[in-house]
Amino acid sequence: NAGVTQTPKFQVLKTGQSMTLQCAQDMNHNSMYWYRQDPGMGLRLIYYSASEGTTDKGEVPNGYNVSRLNKREFSLRLESAAPSQTSVYFCASSEDGGLYNEQFFGPGTRLTVL
Amino acid sequence: AQSVSQHNHHVILSEAASLELGCNYSYGGTVNLFWYVQYPGQHLQLLLKYFSGDPLVKGIKGFEAEFIKSKFSFNLRKPSVQWSDTAEYFCAVNSGGGADGLTFGKGTHLIIQP
Numbered sequence: 589n590a591g592v593t594q595t596p597k598f599q600v601l602k603t604g605q606s607m608t609l610q611c612a613q614d615m616n617h618n619s620m621y622w623y624r625q626d627p628g629m630g631l632r633l634i635y636y637s638a639s640e641g642t643t644d645k646g647e648v649p650n651g652y653n654v655s656r657l658n659k660r661e662f663s664l665r666l667e668s669a670a671p672s673q674t675s676v677y678f679c680a681s682s683e684d685g686g687l688y689n690e691q692f693f694g695p696g697t698r699l700t701v702l
Numbered sequence: 703a704q705s706v707s708q709h710n711h712h713v714i715l716s717e718a719a720s721l722e723l724g725c726n727y728s729y730g731g732t733v734n735l736f737w738y739v740q741y742p743g744q745h746l747q748l749l750l751k752y753f754s755g756d757p758l759v760k761g762i763k764g765f766e767a768e769f770i771k772s773k774f775s776f777n778l779r780k781p782s783v784q785w786s787d788t789a790e791y792f793c794a795v796n797s798g799g800g801a802d803g804l805t806f807g808k809g810t811h812l813i814i815q816p
Contacts, residue, residue, distance in 0.1 A: 621803050628711065630792060631746075633803040646803055678745065689734065689796050691804060693746040 590614055592694035594679050600700045601669045609664040609697050611679030619682045620662035621646075621691065622654060624675040631678065637662055669701045704729040706795050708807035715783055716815050723778040723810050725793035735776040736794040736804065737767055746792065752776065763787070788814045 595610045613620065618639045623631040633646030637656040651673060653665045662681075666673060676698050680691040709724035727733060737749040750761025757769040767778045776793060790811050794804040 623803075623806075628808055630706075630806040630808040631794075631804075632806070636803050689804075690736070690748060690751060692748075693738075695745045 592679055592681055592692055594677075594694040594697050596697060597695065598698050600702065601666075602702050603670060605669050606665070606667050607669065607699075608666075609677055609679075609699075610661070611663065611694060612661045613679075613681040613692070614660065615681060615683075615692065616659070617681040617692075618659070618684045619689070620656065621680040621682075622652075622662070622664045623678045623680065624648065625678060625696075626675050634664065634677075666699075669699075671701045673699065674701045675699060704795060704805050706793055706805050706807040708791075708793055708810050710810050711808065712811045712813070714813045714815065717785055718782050721778070721780040721783045721787075721812070723791055723793075723812070725776045725778065725807060726774050727776070727793075727795045727805075728774065729795065730774075734796045735767075735769060736796070737761065737765070737776075737778050738792045738794060738806075740790040740792065740809075742789070749778070749791075783812075783814050785814045785816050788812060 592613045621636045622634040625631050632648050635654040637643045640659045643654050655663050676696050678696050679694040682689045682691045705728045707726045735752040738746040739749050740746050749765050750759050752759050752769045760766045765780050790809045792809045793807040
């Protein structure tokens with residue numbers, strides 16, 4: 589099993605450009621998450637999807653949109669990138685969204701917005 | 703909203719020294735607690751978790767953590783660190799009944815000197 593995979597690994601954008609970060613998991617998990625990691629800030633939740641067909645905002649959703657394409661895939665879209673979105677983005681998944689919720693993380697996408 | 707505090711942002715130790723990293727959370731109800739580790743250039747990996755039962759939990763690579771409910775704490779310990787323990791360590795809490803993700807601390811950057 590590959591676990592959680594993310595593409596691309598690195599990306600450089602100019603301000604105003606758009607892009608989609610892809611995430612897929614092969615563990616048959618119901619819940620999926622997008623986090624961003626910034627120095628000294630830990631990980632902050634952007635959006636999550638409790639199950640196929642549902643998405644909800646997390647702590648820092650502004651400037652992002654998500655799509656839960658099917659049970660395996662959960663994409664994150666930046667419609668008009670800004671320098672403040674320079675960060676490392678992690679996708680994660682868990683079996684379900686309940687309290688007993690161990691999350692498995694992907695390798696991350698390092699995004700720079702110039 | 704719940705919060706997680708990690709007391710030390712940077713820790714430098716020599717090999718064979720003992721380690722204790724502090725973690726406190728704010729939520730007063732039922733919580734599940736996690737410690738994740740991020741080695742340089744890698745994604746987050748689960749070190750250990752506490753769901754219920756014995757408050758002293760053992761994880762991988764000789765790490766352990768103690769849940770003290772009265773102190774809202776979940777400190778990470780290791781009796782004798784190795785150079786390979788150099789990494790970023792994150793404490794995280796899940797108190798939600800829904801799939802609303804984990805709340806992470808800001809992380810502790812641990813450097814082990816040979």
